[in-house]
Amino acid sequence: MAFVQNFPFMSIILSLFSGPLCSILSGRKAKWVNAAVIVIIGGMSAAVLGFVLGTGQEYVYTMGHFPAPWGNEIRVGVLEAVMAVFFCVIMLLCMLGGIREREEEIEDTKQNLYYIMVNLLLSSLLALIYTNDLFTAYVFVEINTISACGLIMIRQNGRTLVAATRYMIMSLLGSGLLLLGICFLYDLTGHLLMSNIREQVALIHANGSYHIPLLVAVGLMSVGIAIKSALYPFHSWLPDAYGYSSLSSASILSSLVSKGYIFLLVKIFYRVIGFDIVRDSKVINVLFVFGIVGMIMGSVSAIKESNIRRMISYSSIAQIGYIYMGFGLGTTAGIVASIYHIVSHAATKALLFVAASGITEVSGDSTDFFDLTGAGYRNKLSGIAFTVGSLSMVGIPVFSGFISKLLFAQAGVGVENTAKMLPTLIALAISTVLNAVYFMKTVIRLYTPEKKAVLEKKQFKQVKMTEEPAKSFALICFIVLNLFLGLSSEPIIRLIENGLNMFA
Amino acid sequence: MNLGNLFNNYGEAVAMILFGIGFSNLLLQKNLIKKIIGLNIMDTAMYLFLALKGFIGGRKAPIVTDGVQSVEAYINPIPSGLVLTGIVVSVSVTALMLSLTIRLYRRYHTLDLDEISTRLRKEGL
Amino acid sequence: MSKKVSQEKYEKTRSYRMKQWFDGTRDPFLNTVEMKPQKAFSEDKETLERRAEDRKELRERIYDTAGNTEVRVFRKFYRVASVLFCICLVVMLLAAVSGLPAFGNPGNPVNNEVAARYIENGLQETGAVNIVTGMILDYRAFDTLGESHVLFIATCTVLILLRLDKSKKGSHGIGYEAEEDRIYEPKNDVILQTVARILVPPIVIFGIYVILGGHLGPGGGFSGGAVIGAGLILYVNAFGFAKTERFFHEKTYKRLSFCALACYALAKSYSFYTGANHIESMIPLGTPGAILSSGLILILNICVGLVVAGTMYTFYVMFRKGAY
Numbered sequence: 001m002a003f004v005q006n007f008p009f010m011s012i013i014l015s016l017f018s019g020p021l022c023s024i025l026s027g028r029k030a031k032w033v034n035a036a037v038i039v040i041i042g043g044m045s046a047a048v049l050g051f052v053l054g055t056g057q058e059y060v061y062t063m064g065h066f067p068a069p070w071g072n073e074i075r076v077g078v079l080e081a082v083m084a085v086f087f088c089v090i091m092l093l094c095m096l097g098g099i100r101e102r103e104e105e106i107e108d109t110k111q112n113l114y115y116i117m118v119n120l121l122l123s124s125l126l127a128l129i130y131t132n133d134l135f136t137a138y139v140f141v142e143i144n145t146i147s148a149c150g151l152i153m154i155r156q157n158g159r160t161l162v163a164a165t166r167y168m169i170m171s172l173l174g175s176g177l178l179l180l181g182i183c184f185l186y187d188l189t190g191h192l193l194m195s196n197i198r199e200q201v202a203l204i205h206a207n208g209s210y211h212i213p214l215l216v217a218v219g220l221m222s223v224g225i226a227i228k229s230a231l232y233p234f235h236s237w238l239p240d241a242y243g244y245s246s247l248s249s250a251s252i253l254s255s256l257v258s259k260g261y262i263f264l265l266v267k268i269f270y271r272v273i274g275f276d277i278v279r280d281s282k283v284i285n286v287l288f289v290f291g292i293v294g295m296i297m298g299s300v301s302a303i304k305e306s307n308i309r310r311m312i313s314y315s316s317i318a319q320i321g322y323i324y325m326g327f328g329l330g331t332t333a334g335i336v337a338s339i340y341h342i343v344s345h346a347a348t349k350a351l352l353f354v355a356a357s358g359i360t361e362v363s364g365d366s367t368d369f370f371d372l373t374g375a376g377y378r379n380k381l382s383g384i385a386f387t388v389g390s391l392s393m394v395g396i397p398v399f400s401g402f403i404s405k406l407l408f409a410q411a412g413v414g415v416e417n418t419a420k421m422l423p424t425l426i427a428l429a430i431s432t433v434l435n436a437v438y439f440m441k442t443v444i445r446l447y448t449p450e451k452k453a454v455l456e457k458k459q460f461k462q463v464k465m466t467e468e469p470a471k472s473f474a475l476i477c478f479i480v481l482n483l484f485l486g487l488s489s490e491p492i493i494r495l496i497e498n499g500l501n502m503f504a
Numbered sequence: 505m506n507l508g509n510l511f512n513n514y515g516e517a518v519a520m521i522l523f524g525i526g527f528s529n530l531l532l533q534k535n536l537i538k539k540i541i542g543l544n545i546m547d548t549a550m551y552l553f554l555a556l557k558g559f560i561g562g563r564k565a566p567i568v569t570d571g572v573q574s575v576e577a578y579i580n581p582i583p584s585g586l587v588l589t590g591i592v593v594s595v596s597v598t599a600l601m602l603s604l605t606i607r608l609y610r611r612y613h614t615l616d617l618d619e620i621s622t623r624l625r626k627e628g629l
Numbered sequence: 630m631s632k633k634v635s636q637e638k639y640e641k642t643r644s645y646r647m648k649q650w651f652d653g654t655r656d657p658f659l660n661t662v663e664m665k666p667q668k669a670f671s672e673d674k675e676t677l678e679r680r681a682e683d684r685k686e687l688r689e690r691i692y693d694t695a696g697n698t699e700v701r702v703f704r705k706f707y708r709v710a711s712v713l714f715c716i717c718l719v720v721m722l723l724a725a726v727s728g729l730p731a732f733g734n735p736g737n738p739v740n741n742e743v744a745a746r747y748i749e750n751g752l753q754e755t756g757a758v759n760i761v762t763g764m765i766l767d768y769r770a771f772d773t774l775g776e777s778h779v780l781f782i783a784t785c786t787v788l789i790l791l792r793l794d795k796s797k798k799g800s801h802g803i804g805y806e807a808e809e810d811r812i813y814e815p816k817n818d819v820i821l822q823t824v825a826r827i828l829v830p831p832i833v834i835f836g837i838y839v840i841l842g843g844h845l846g847p848g849g850g851f852s853g854g855a856v857i858g859a860g861l862i863l864y865v866n867a868f869g870f871a872k873t874e875r876f877f878h879e880k881t882y883k884r885l886s887f888c889a890l891a892c893y894a895l896a897k898s899y900s901f902y903t904g905a906n907h908i909e910s911m912i913p914l915g916t917p918g919a920i921l922s923s924g925l926i927l928i929l930n931i932c933v934g935l936v937v938a939g940t941m942y943t944f945y946v947m948f949r950k951g952a953y
Contacts, residue, residue, distance in 0.1 A: 016778055019782070063770070063904070064767070064904045065900070109792075116785050133772075135772055143775060143782060150782070150786045184729075190743065213728045216724070
């Protein structure tokens with residue numbers, strides 16, 4: 001067994017261990033420990049990706065002396081390694097981009113607690129990516145929930161506390177339903193390891209016995225995860241949580257946390273139940289309908305907003321609708337499009353949040369729409385970054401958003417059940433137009449010069465690129481990542497397809 | 505819907521009814537503390553369901569006594585282990601929700617979530 | 630022969646107090662239970678008026694059921710829809726339950742080869758007499774590792790929300806809370822202190838017994854830790870924070886949890902690494918039934934028990950006072 005194969009387990013243990021380590025350190029040392037941990041884990045995941053691509057097949061790593069199904073195990077393939085590398089990169093850039101806000105908004109004595117939350121969030125994301133056991137996934141979903149709540153309420157004003165309360169209530173509902181689904185599935189099959197469950201489920205489905213409980217179990221798990229990742233009717237907690245929390249929290253939450261749950265849902269569909277059985281049960285039709293409604297209603301609500309951060313949060317709801325629509329199509333191409341959109345949306349949404357913070361900084365720290373006039377001239381790099389993000393969201397070629405919309409359209413045309421083709425294409429078109437309305441409106445306002453009288457009265461400051469090295473570096477990296485995803489997407493799509501074949 | 509089997513599995517049926525009661529508490533109550541109690545009822549119902557899974561009639565608890573190690577002597581140990589994990593998770597989450605409630609009460613002197621949101625909308629950020 | 634003493638000295642002796650008690654002239658609570666009268670809870674007039682206005686406005690504009698038909702219809706609709714949704718959920722779940730395998734049946738899918746190996750070979754492979762402890766700390770140890778960290782991170786969030794630090798001044802600074810706590814806490818409650826003196830040592834010893842015997846009988850780190858935590862909370866209630874702060878303050882808890890969780894992570898990484906790379910583990914399993922047996926399980930139980938005890942006590946202190 002090559003030493004590289006130990007790396008996934010080591011990354012999970014390292015990030016779990018760095019949590020208690022940061023609890024005895026002061027705020028400044030905790031910041032360096034956090035950055036070091038993310039960089040090390042990113043490097044290890046890249047090595048694992050290289051190894052798995054080299055051997056061309058996935059491997060199983062037993063956690064303990066006993067093989068599955070008696071002990072735990074984790075499974076590493078191409079898709080998992082790609083996701084791990086990507087999540088580490090995005091998390092590092094988000095943390096870099098929010099350094100100044102963290103020092104201003106969080107009390108000094110509680111800084112190290114914030115870094116504990118981020119470390120444990122990283123560990124739970126890694127565990128959700130690599131795990132091959134359903135109950136381990138539930139435990140780490142709980143760690144994910146609690147650390148996300150901690151990220152929201154670190155800012156401690158009235159709005160974030162209410163947002164955190166609403167988030168916890170909805171999220172615990174989702175966890176409850178997920179656990180109930182897992183219990184039902186355990187009762188029917190007697191196993192907790194994902195591969196073993198699948199064999200038993202295939203047997204049960206062929207037999208025709210336990211028909212209703214199986215359907216109910218699949219439905220409960222899907223609804224539970226849909227509630228936690230803010231699918232349309234269950235999205236009321238999202239705008240407050242993303243709109244009022246600290247900057248690095250908002251970017252990490254919007255790009256990584258909900259995507260972790262969606263990745264778990266992909267695993268459940270492929271590795272626990274088997275995609276054919278999921279397609280036969282009509283669960284994905286329900287997800288499809290909610291996805292399409294979310295796409296349109298999210299954009300409509302975003303148009304009505306006058307607070308720039310809440311506007312970006314509503315656009316998140318629309319993008320999660322896209323991903324669920326991709327699941328609902330029921331073909332492999334649909335899932336590939338959804339996973340590519342996970343990657344692209346994570347990069348773009350984090351870019352938008354960091355750029356928005358740069359813009360509000362030069363507008364007197366106000367997030368209101370009318371104060372942002374002409375901000376593109378006061379902080380050039382943030383203006384350019386926000387424009388790049390908006391163009392990517394709308395779907396202009398060259399940027400990554402265009403590739404994901406293209407993949408969704410291709411998947412929609414190629415679907416066997418033609419009843420789904422027309423709603424997909426119509427919804428794509430309408431939501432592109434709606435996206436253009438509110439994003440372009442903001443970009444135009446950013447580059448309209450402000451009237452001289454107003455400028456003299458308000459005395460906004462100008463910020464140059466070199467004054468904040470960390471944030472500028474993060475913004476430039478995000479822009480490069482977006483262009484890379486947009487221009488050379490073929491290798492990534494092939495990696496995803498390769499990984500998905502190995503996945504089942 | 506097999507009614508005979510439903511009466512045989514009466515423990516699980518009671519657990520599902522309790523789950524529904526807890527769920528409706530969480531949605532319908534206005535007082536935050538009563539919502540947290542509803543959440544606890546929901547979690548407890550789930551542990552009842554899981555603990556019933558392991559039971560086999562006429563057998564003893566899974567602690568090896570007198571060197572007897574045959575499968576016919578003990579109940580299934582796996583659901584007990586899962587419930588142990590679940591209880592710790594439930595305690596942690598309840599502590600977190602209660603401290604959020606304390607902070608909200610200290611600031612707004614009310615336990616009604618709707619009233620707090622309305623007042624927030626008035627006072628701005 | 631009794632020596633005659635002066636009147637003041639006589640009044641201090643025990644026989645005088647006995648005589649007073651017998652005659653009924655002594656008040657047993659005078660000078661022994663000091664409770665200062667509570668300061669009346671008052672807010673300034675402005676806050677009171679503002680709150681009354683807010684409530685009135687809420688009632689009239691938003692909750693106005695008499696005039697505002699839209700709100701009234703929406704509230705009724707929301708209630709009816711929620712109740713219907715819950716009833717549908719319960720009916721669906723009951724339908725699923727009726728399709729499940731029968732209760733208590735040995736031929737269920739749940740009782741398969743997985744459970745069989747745990748029961749038949751559990752003692753030889755893990756060394757633990759208690760099969761459930763062997764399962765959660767050896768076969769499926771990864772879940773328990775995650776679960777300990779759930780407890781840890783919940784403590785961190787409670788610390789974020791409720792810990793009062795010295796840097797914040799004002800009405801929620803540390804001095805005010807501590808002072809308030811002393812005022813309302815009766816200093817020498819006879820019943821509580823006597824009972825605590827009798828009960829707390831057995832409670833703590835019982836907790837230690839449960840932790841150490843986790844692999845020999847029912848028990849384990851989680852239950853034992855909770856018992857010890859309860860003992861500590863009883864002690865704090867009886868004797869006040871001055872006594873417990875002599876041995877348990879913030880640094881204690883931080884170091885305790887760090888050492889315990891680090892030890893746990895180290896032990897488990899050794900176990901996982903040797904297991905996955907098919908290296909023989911060096912830890913001896915000992916004879917089943919002895920305390921020093923079952924490899925790493927005893928150490929893990931102790932670590933988990935310490936963390937849980939500290940966490941329970943920390944929750945209590947944070948909810949009551951906000952600072953150690």
